[in-house]
Amino acid sequence: MAHLELAALSVRHPAARAAAAAAIEGVDLRIERGESVAVIGPSGAGKTTLLHGIACALPPAAGALRLMGVVPWSLPRRELQRLRGRMFLAPQVPPLPPRQRVVTAVLAGRLARWGLGRSLRSLFYPADIAAAQRALERFDMADKLFERVDRLSGGERQRVGLARALVSGAELLLIDEPLSALDPTRAAQAIRTLCDAARESGATLVATLHQVEVARAHFPRIVALRGGRLAFDRPTAQVDDAMLRELYADHEDELTSDFEGAAPFVDALPSDAIERPVTCR
Numbered sequence: 116m117a118h119l120e121l122a123a124l125s126v127r128h129p130a131a132r133a134a135a136a137a138a139i140e141g142v143d144l145r146i147e148r149g150e151s152v153a154v155i156g157p158s159g160a161g162k163t164t165l166l167h168g169i170a171c172a173l174p175p176a177a178g179a180l181r182l183m184g185v186v187p188w189s190l191p192r193r194e195l196q197r198l199r200g201r202m203f204l205a206p207q208v209p210p211l212p213p214r215q216r217v218v219t220a221v222l223a224g225r226l227a228r229w230g231l232g233r234s235l236r237s238l239f240y241p242a243d244i245a246a247a248q249r250a251l252e253r254f255d256m257a258d259k260l261f262e263r264v265d266r267l268s269g270g271e272r273q274r275v276g277l278a279r280a281l282v283s284g285a286e287l288l289l290i291d292e293p294l295s296a297l298d299p300t301r302a303a304q305a306i307r308t309l310c311d312a313a314r315e316s317g318a319t320l321v322a323t324l325h326q327v328e329v330a331r332a333h334f335p336r337i338v339a340l341r342g343g344r345l346a347f348d349r350p351t352a353q354v355d356d357a358m359l360r361e362l363y364a365d366h367e368d369e370l371t372s373d374f375e376g377a378a379p380f381v382d383a384l385p386s387d388a389i390e391r392p393v394t395c396r
Contacts, residue, residue, distance in 0.1 A: 118148040118287065118319045119169060123178035126161075126168035137176050138164040140343045148286075151310055151320040153330035153351075156340035157366035162323035163207070165340065166289045169321065170204040171195065183286070200227035203285035207292040209276025213265035217256075217275055220264055221247040224279035243282075250278035253308045269296040277305055281312050288313060290322040294329065302326070306333050327359060327370060 126139040139161045146152055154162050167173045168180065171187045180187060187198055203224065211220045218241045225242075241247065244260070251257045254274040264272065273296045280288055290309060294302040306322075310333055313320035324330045330337050330351070337354050339346040339362050346362050347354070363370040 117145045120145045120181040124175055124180055125177040126164050126173050127176040138343050142345050149317050151313055151334050152336045153334035154323045154338045155330050157363050157369055160340040161343040163291050166291050170202055170289050171199055202287040203280050203283040204289045205276050205280045207295055211264045215264050217259050217262050218247045220275055221278045224283035246282050250281040286318055288318050288320045292323055
């Protein structure tokens with residue numbers, strides 16, 4: 116049984132006009148438990164909306180969504196909330212209260228699984244400091260454990276959001292543009308950590324990425340969106356430069372470098388990179 120399955124799924128942004136096209140339209144997708152999948156596509160392709168649709172943050176406008184063997188929008192409210200607790204959606208800009216301590220911000224990843232009483236107590240007496248520290252260590256941020264969030268840089272805040280995903284214990288990790296505020300070295304470390312953590316826990320990982328070469332280097336499967344529709348869904352070894360040029364037509368500036376100042380993507384990997392399997396390492 117697939118961990119998540121989309122059948123002709125369309126998702127409309129709640130602020131969109133009634134006559135506007137759906138942000139995601141007619142997408143068919145099947146992802147098995149434990150897979151790691153990168154979602155790429157030019158700006159405005161619908162990557163973030165796709166994650167929100169999978170996370171049950173936005174209801175389907177058409178088509179069907181099945182998660183972990185159930186149709187989520189047919190569930191009673193309490194059961195839907197319980198299902199959401201088995202997923203973790205990490206937005207590009209994590210919602211971190213500025214005066215909160217980092218340890219508390221990280222442990223907020225467990226709020227969906229904790230009861231109200233434990234959640235409130237953890238605001239004043241963090242419930243599992245060791246777990247927060249271990250997660251931060253994987254992003255070289257253990258020394259920030261008791262810092263206030265408003266004293267962190269943008270990149271540090273983004274890594275706190277990713278550490279929150281690691282402590283969540285979620286079966287399905289939905290990570291939106293996790294590298295946007297990170298320099299190349301930190302970005303490489305972050306994506307390796309996410310892939311390693313997902314593999315260690317057996318979680319399914321779906322990450323939207325702006326950096327094409329990161330997707331090609333670290334994920335065994337790439338799903339591409341353009342104009343809200345599925346452009347292709349292939350093993351990474353089958354994704355060649357011509358497919359990417361077509362995907363990013365009229366958005367070439369997003370394709371020619373994976374990080375600011377980097378070499379063009381056609382030169383970024385060894386010449387045999389497309390022919391050999393790429394695994395999430």
